[in-house]
Amino acid sequence: MNRLSYENAPRILVKPPGPKSREYLEIQDAYETKSRIYTQIFKMAIDDARGSTIRDVDGNIYIDWFSGISVLNLGHSNPIVIDAIQNQLNKIDHINEVPTESRIQFLKTLESTLPGDLRNNAKIMFTVTGGDACEAAVSLARYITKKKVIIAFSGSYHGIAGEIASATANYHYRELENLDYHNIYHLPYPYKYRFPINVKEEDISKIVIDMLENILKDSYSGVGPIGGVLVEPIQGEGGYIVPPDDFLPMLREVTEKYSVPLIMDEVQSGVGRTGKIWASEHWSVTPDIMCISKSIGGGIPASMIAYKKEYDDLLPPAFHLGTYRGNPLALAAGNVILNYLKNSDILNRVQEKGKYIMERFNEMSYVSNYIGEVRGKGFMIGVELVKDKKNKDPATEFAVKLKKNLFEKGLLMHTCGHFGNVMRFMAPLTIEDDLIDKGLEIFENSIKELEKV
Numbered sequence: 001m002n003r004l005s006y007e008n009a010p011r012i013l014v015k016p017p018g019p020k021s022r023e024y025l026e027i028q029d030a031y032e033t034k035s036r037i038y039t040q041i042f043k044m045a046i047d048d049a050r051g052s053t054i055r056d057v058d059g060n061i062y063i064d065w066f067s068g069i070s071v072l073n074l075g076h077s078n079p080i081v082i083d084a085i086q087n088q089l090n091k092i093d094h095i096n097e098v099p100t101e102s103r104i105q106f107l108k109t110l111e112s113t114l115p116g117d118l119r120n121n122a123k124i125m126f127t128v129t130g131g132d133a134c135e136a137a138v139s140l141a142r143y144i145t146k147k148k149v150i151i152a153f154s155g156s157y158h159g160i161a162g163e164i165a166s167a168t169a170n171y172h173y174r175e176l177e178n179l180d181y182h183n184i185y186h187l188p189y190p191y192k193y194r195f196p197i198n199v200k201e202e203d204i205s206k207i208v209i210d211m212l213e214n215i216l217k218d219s220y221s222g223v224g225p226i227g228g229v230l231v232e233p234i235q236g237e238g239g240y241i242v243p244p245d246d247f248l249p250m251l252r253e254v255t256e257k258y259s260v261p262l263i264m265d266e267v268q269s270g271v272g273r274t275g276k277i278w279a280s281e282h283w284s285v286t287p288d289i290m291c292i293s294k295s296i297g298g299g300i301p302a303s304m305i306a307y308k309k310e311y312d313d314l315l316p317p318a319f320h321l322g323t324y325r326g327n328p329l330a331l332a333a334g335n336v337i338l339n340y341l342k343n344s345d346i347l348n349r350v351q352e353k354g355k356y357i358m359e360r361f362n363e364m365s366y367v368s369n370y371i372g373e374v375r376g377k378g379f380m381i382g383v384e385l386v387k388d389k390k391n392k393d394p395a396t397e398f399a400v401k402l403k404k405n406l407f408e409k410g411l412l413m414h415t416c417g418h419f420g421n422v423m424r425f426m427a428p429l430t431i432e433d434d435l436i437d438k439g440l441e442i443f444e445n446s447i448k449e450l451e452k453v
Contacts, residue, residue: 066413
């Protein structure tokens with residue numbers, strides 16, 4: 001693929017926000033809700049974007065390590081995606097459930113990429129957003145098992161609109177949705193750097209699985225009958241946390257033992273982000289239900305769940321509805337995106353470059369007092385910042401300052417984590433080598449600069 005991004009990025013002509021950006025932001029403030037958050041992080045107004053670069057209305061060009069929160073895995077304005085959307089736009093841009101060529105092509109392509117036993121042996125249910133996909137997955141598990149309680153994990157994020165906010169670990173979202181605390185039970189995620197129980201690292205997965213099995217077999221556990229287990233194969237908003245290699249296989253084993261549907265939320269970790277089309281493939285684990293969204297639509301909202309065929313026989317008509325499900329434009333984009341991942345060498349590059357980027361971050365950690373841990377797979381990499389490496393106190397304020405410093409230097413990078421102290425690398429998979437190296441240089445210089453302060 002030819003170069004997609006602007007040359008000579010980053011290029012900061014005027015300290016952001018520039019005068020035109022400030023004008024746009026003021027107008028936005030006048031008309032739009034003040035509850036926005038991203039305009040507090042990236043104070044600019046955008047003119048256009050190409051590949052892994054964004055240009056604001058003042059002429060500044062930024063390196064994009066943000067990707068709209070992992071929505072643009074093939075980058076901004078990728079020609080193969082644009083052409084697919086444009087061709088579909090010339091045919092039909094919206095229809096409910098009735099088949100179109102783009103829908104049929106997408107279904108066939110998606111089925112051919114699914115992990116393990118789901119491949120060419122699944123049914124697809126279209127939804128609208130990532131949260132909607134997780135909501136549908138939970139509803140499906142509860143319906144087929146006739147059991148209400150869902151096991152989720154600390155640090156999880158599965159959406160914040162509707163009842164699925166109960167599965168998202170941060171209780172503030174439940175408070176905003178005015179949800180009761182019931183029918184979702186959170187176990188510790190095997191977060192090695194901050195596991196809440198003092199055990200040997202090699203025993204972390206077993207501790208979590210033993211807790212789950214106790215709930216499944218002991219009717220006096222107080223939790224209630226379990227209708228499903230919902231897990232991110234690599235946690236996203238929780239801090240880009242990669243579980244120990246034995247965790248997902250053990251989780252699969254115990255859920256099969258007790259006939260409990262295993263739901264994997266691949267909304268952020270899927271579509272090539274980790275160097276595999278689906279993150280679960282790193283551990284050769286097949287879920288019963290899988291949630292898909294974000295980059296599957298190439299920037300157009302789209303989501304779906306893939307699940308075992310036999311579940312479908314139990315469903316009534318209109319089980320899960322939504323006006324914008326399976327939009328033809330998004331499916332046309334999704335078809336070319338999945339085919340590109342299947343038929344090019346991009347996933348090998350993501351794995352190789354991902355290792356290189358982690359090596360560079362680790363090298364920085366050897367001399368930095370603030371980098372506590374570097375973790376990830378492919379282009380899903382987290383850099384956890386701490387005040388002190390021994391006691392691991394989260395450096396949340398430092399992360400906020402670093403994010404602002406990077407932005408002013410022309411690098412867009414966002415945070416995540418239990419304490420908002422994890423810098424996450426989620427650049428488009430198509431990012432050019434020079435933008436990786438320039439971004440790493442800016443990151444390293446910014447860390448050094450702020451440490452001196």
